[in-house]
Amino acid sequence: MTRRMLILICLVSTTICLQSQEANYDESAVPDYVLPELLVNEDGSKVKTKDDWEKIRRPELLGLFQQNVYGRVPDGDFSQSHEVLSHEQNALGGLADRYEIKITIDKNDRVLSFNLLVYLPADAKDPLPVFMGLNFNGNHTIHPDPGILITESWVRNREIPPIRNNQATEYARGMAASRWPLKFILERGYGLATIYYGDIDPDYDDSFQNGVHPLFYGPGQERPEDDEWGSISAWAWGLSRAMDYLVTWEAIDPGRVIVIGHSRLGKTSLWAGASDERFAMVVSNNSGCGGAALSRREFGETVKRINTSFPHWFCRNFHDYNMRVSELPVDQHMLIALMAPRPVYIASAEEDRWADPRGEYLSGYYAAPVYNLYDPTVLEFESPDIDSPVNDMRIGYHIRSGGHNVTKFDWKQYLDFADNNLAE
Numbered sequence: 457m458t459r460r461m462l463i464l465i466c467l468v469s470t471t472i473c474l475q476s477q478e479a480n481y482d483e484s485a486v487p488d489y490v491l492p493e494l495l496v497n498e499d500g501s502k503v504k505t506k507d508d509w510e511k512i513r514r515p516e517l518l519g520l521f522q523q524n525v526y527g528r529v530p531d532g533d534f535s536q537s538h539e540v541l542s543h544e545q546n547a548l549g550g551l552a553d554r555y556e557i558k559i560t561i562d563k564n565d566r567v568l569s570f571n572l573l574v575y576l577p578a579d580a581k582d583p584l585p586v587f588m589g590l591n592f593n594g595n596h597t598i599h600p601d602p603g604i605l606i607t608e609s610w611v612r613n614r615e616i617p618p619i620r621n622n623q624a625t626e627y628a629r630g631m632a633a634s635r636w637p638l639k640f641i642l643e644r645g646y647g648l649a650t651i652y653y654g655d656i657d658p659d660y661d662d663s664f665q666n667g668v669h670p671l672f673y674g675p676g677q678e679r680p681e682d683d684e685w686g687s688i689s690a691w692a693w694g695l696s697r698a699m700d701y702l703v704t705w706e707a708i709d710p711g712r713v714i715v716i717g718h719s720r721l722g723k724t725s726l727w728a729g730a731s732d733e734r735f736a737m738v739v740s741n742n743s744g745c746g747g748a749a750l751s752r753r754e755f756g757e758t759v760k761r762i763n764t765s766f767p768h769w770f771c772r773n774f775h776d777y778n779m780r781v782s783e784l785p786v787d788q789h790m791l792i793a794l795m796a797p798r799p800v801y802i803a804s805a806e807e808d809r810w811a812d813p814r815g816e817y818l819s820g821y822y823a824a825p826v827y828n829l830y831d832p833t834v835l836e837f838e839s840p841d842i843d844s845p846v847n848d849m850r851i852g853y854h855i856r857s858g859g860h861n862v863t864k865f866d867w868k869q870y871l872d873f874a875d876n877n878l879a880e
């Protein structure tokens with residue numbers, strides 16, 4: 457063997473070794489873990505009834521997630537106003553009414569605005585159920601509809617379609633349309649509301665100088681306190697501000713607004729659903745670490761890895777658990793349980809191992825005891841086969857074939873699940 461070949465073999469094996477050190481994808485190497493008790497209060501007493509859950513354990517867990525994971529929203533009044541920027545009847549060839557509403561938050565002489573895009577099925581008579589979720593690249597990317605305003609906020613640069621200088625242009629119109637099957641949703645009798653998440657807080661680490669965070673700084677404060685909101689908590693807060701508006705809208709049924717999100721925005725939809733019980737149903741699509749996946753499994757993305765790659769997503773306190781996940785006072789099954797008794801749907805994808813599909817399933821499985829306090833028929837179910845959704849209980853789940861994405865298959869399950877659970 458030549459010296460060059462030897463060096464090459466060493467290099468290749470070092471790379472493989474480094475990669476496998478980066479993430480564990482081996483089920484047999486998942487550490488033994490003990491989940492924190494869901495139905496035991498901090499004082500050691502047991503949660504036996506839904507009253508115990510609602511009055512004691514739920515507030516305790518919500519507080520622990522605020523304090524240690526996502527960060528609490530700082531106190532303080534702010535003012536909020538709404539301006540209808542556009543309303544087009546007969547959008548999409550007569551299928552829908554399209555609205556764009558500018559929501560403006562005013563606090564401490566600083567102002568932040570974000571645009572809520574809403575499509576409602578045309579000619580609906582009764583108040584409508586609506587899916588609401590944040591989008592990754594601007595409202596104009598969710599459909600080629602030329603009437604949607606192009607975001608003026610910071611957007612990530614990319615090659616295809618070309619985005620330069622962090623400025624959105626016509627090129628990106630409709631680029632994410634496959635993730636938002638609008639016609640399909642409208643034809644099923646649901647509205648769709650969406651906001652570009654970067655309007656609320658641009659998704660890069662700038663020590664919280666842009667986005668909503670500075671509006672809430674006290675005199676001399678330069679970044680959130682260790683237990684105050686990271687970006688996920690801020691994005692979820694933005695969804696709640698949009699909800700403030702939706703509940704005043706006559707055409708929309710305030711009791712049937714569903715919050716949905718994919719990936720980092722799935723982590724966000726879960727946190728929004730946990731912190732704001734006005735959301736009647738919650739959908740997590742491939743949300744992974746810090747979303748539906750159990751942190752203690754350390755399969756795929758870990759707490760340390762996510763806090764290192766995305767230091768701005770969670771509160772500062774979460775970073776303290778990078779090397780001691782087993783000491784976290786919560787795990788993500790507790791986040792799912794915070795939705796109870798509202799329907800929650802968790803979706804995984806077979807090839808999305810980074811998000812730990814089994815860990816996502818297990819958090820739903822281990823949340824079931826809280827649902828059982830309300831309805832003893834919500835039993836834990838076995839992990840279903842690929843592409844075999846479980847959508848007839850209050851906790852829904854599927855693992856789809858394919859990779860990290862949102863597909864029409866996923867949407868069909870969410871619509872069926874909503875029909876099953878939120879029918880009038």
Ligand code: GCU
Binds near residue numbers: 720742743744757765
């Ligand atoms: C990265 C990140 C994930 C996240 C995903 C996304 O892969 O590690 O935690 O869910 O981005 O939001 O697309």
